[in-house]
Each structure stands twice: as structure tokens, then as C-alpha cells.
Amino acid sequence: MPKFMDVHDGFVGVTAEQLKDAHDADLAIERDEEVHFERAWLDPVAGKVFCLATGPSKEAVMRIHARAGHPTPDVFELTVEV
Amino acid sequence: MPKFMDVHDGFVGVTAEQLKDAHDADLAIERDEEVHFERAWLDPVAGKVFCLATGPSKEAVMRIHARAGHPTPDVFELTVEV
Numbered sequence: 235m236p237k238f239m240d241v242h243d244g245f246v247g248v249t250a251e252q253l254k255d256a257h258d259a260d261l262a263i264e265r266d267e268e269v270h271f272e273r274a275w276l277d278p279v280a281g282k283v284f285c286l287a288t289g290p291s292k293e294a295v296m297r298i299h300a301r302a303g304h305p306t307p308d309v310f311e312l313t314v315e316v
Numbered sequence: 317m318p319k320f321m322d323v324h325d326g327f328v329g330v331t332a333e334q335l336k337d338a339h340d341a342d343l344a345i346e347r348d349e350e351v352h353f354e355r356a357w358l359d360p361v362a363g364k365v366f367c368l369a370t371g372p373s374k375e376a377v378m379r380i381h382a383r384a385g386h387p388t389p390d391v392f393e394l395t396v397e398v
Contacts, residue, residue, distance in 0.1 A: 237357070239357055239359075239364075239366050248396075249396075253396050253398050254398050257398045274398050275319070275396070275397050276394065276395065276397070277321075277393050277394055277395065278396060279393070279395075280392050282321075282392045284321050284394075310364045310366075311359050311361070311362075312357040313358065313360060313361075314330075314331075314335050314357070315356070315358070316335050316336050316339045316355065316356050
């Protein structure tokens with residue numbers, strides 16, 4: 235299954251609990267699109283979130299994030315990894 | 317040790333071997349700054365590379381990448397992870 239990294243801006247000051255809630259909102263519906271969000275990392279000073287996911291397409295990842303309330307256009311397909 | 321994600325642009329068309337060479341250039345000198353680059357992911361269509369690292373500071377990560385020949389100003393400290 236293809237792997238993706240997506241990037242969110244504007245999460246300045248978000249707490250660990252809020253990140254977990256956002257991630258749980260993805261996990262609750264991700265099966266609808268055969269997506270799985272493996273991990274999310276937050277820099278609360280810069281307001282950046284990075285999510286690592288697998289799924290059938292970039293659009294599927296985007297739809298789950300949008301339905302969960304945190305849409306982003308910045309999704310990258312990771313075809314090489316070291 | 318703090319954890320960091322950094323982002324590189326302009327890696328359009330880069331191959332798996334070229335990404336490995338770039339990553340190896342980091343690994344060869346990272347101990348000088350007590351940095352460790354754990355993983356790197358590439359989207360060769362968008363030209364984006366994401367590197368996950370640990371180290372004492374953002375500046376230490378930036379110095380290793382710069383000395384290895386692929387500087388980036390986009391380094392984010394990941395204080396929260398789910």
C-alpha cells in the first residue's frame with residue numbers, strides 16, 4: 235500500500251491531548267477509505283503537524299483528514315525510504 | 317534527546333540510490349554534533365524529502381545537513397507524538 239506524509243499548518247499551541255483527539259478522529263473513520271494513519275508529530279511552536287499514513291491514494295488520505303475536521307492540501311507520496 | 321523533522325525541496329527525480337547516498341553523507345558526520353538521522357522519505361514527483369532525526373538542537377541538525385551538502389532552513393522540533 236502506498237505511503238504518504240502530509241503536513242498541516244496553524245497548529246500553534248496545540249497540546250498532546252488535542253493532537254491525540256485529532257488523530258483519534260482520523261482513526262475512527264480511516265477504514266472507510268482503506269487508509270491508516272500510522273503516526274503524527276507536532277511542533278506546537280511552529281504549528282506544524284506531520285502525519286505518516288498508508289492508503290490507496292493521496293485523495294483518500296485527504297478525504298479522511300477533511301472529514302475528521304483538519305483538511306490539508308499538502309500530501310506527498312513517499313515512494314522512496316531509507 | 318529532542319526529535320526533529322526537516323523538509324527539503326527541489327529533489328525532483330531523485331532516485332533511491334541518490335537518496336541513500338545523501339543519507340549516508342549525513343550518517344558519516346552526524347556524530348560530530350550528537351545528531352542521528354533515523355529515516356528519510358522521498359516524494360520524487362514533488363521533490364520533497366522528509367528526514368526524522370534526534371539531536372541536541374535544531375541548529376545541530378541544520379549544521380550536519382549543511383556540511384553534507386543539502387542544507388535546509390525547515391527544521392521542526394517535534395515535542396508531541398501520537
